[in-house]
Amino acid sequence: MIQIGDVVVSFDVLREKFLCDLGACQGICCIEGDAGAPVELDEVEKLEEVLPLIWDELSPEARAVIEEQGVVYTDCESDLVTSIVNNKDCVFTCYDDKGCCYCAIEKAYREGRTNFYKPISCHLYPIRVGNYGFYKAVNYHRWDVCKAAMLLGQKENLPVYKFLKEPLIRKFGEDWYAELELVVEEMKKQGIL
Structure with a gap:
């Protein structure tokens, strides 16, 4: 996990691939x-x-x-x-x-x-945000009905956090998202991601 401000982000949000495939899932x-x-x-x-x-x-x-x-x-x-x-x-x-x-x-x-x-939880899906008082947790939610989105995300090599850039900015702000991108790039340089 990484922490940006009072938000803890699961590695799955950074590693897993996802791209909605409405034609497949309806x-x-x-x-x-x-x-x-x-x-x-x-x-x-x-x-x-x-x-x-x-x-x-x-x-x-x-x-x-x-x-x-x-x-x-x-x-x-x-x-x-x-x-x-x-x-x-x-x-x-x-x-x-x-x-x-x-x-x-x-x-x-x-x-x-x-x-x-629409409600932010819908806009952010497959991310779920947990509120734990002093911090928030951003986690990737796996659901079988989204199998087509996982496959398309892998094909397009699109990480969850990039697929959900707009709603993440809506929820946490542009500065937060920019810091997330910087942390991810640093992690890639270090071979963590």
Whole structure:
């Protein structure tokens, strides 16, 4: 592990390769799992603000869940997460005519309808950030549904931290990311990576 400021970064984030392959996975990370995506407390208001912009793109089932319990809930591990439909789909999913799953929030962002991209945990995936009071831990999360992304990342030789440059900057800032790159280059020179 390396430490930059109050953030500890796992070597896996630097070594492992990853590049989303939406054509292969069809967006299954927004569908599979036993809970919704982790949400930071300050993101709840943003999710509620974007809701009217994407409401018509959500499934009737998702709208019913949101009307009943809201955009988030507290899961069995006491984490705040996005609400889900039938213990499966995130309520913010939408599908194209080929059955590929997309995030309705990200779609609205890309179309210029909102300035909120999506929850940072989604933007950072496959990185998970743990908050331990005095420090944060940045870890690579392995999930079988992302096998195609791992293979494509290996083919393109794209490390996780480079694939996730934009969300890492969004979370920790440009200076932090620049320092991460300097540390990685030094580690490469020393033969550690």
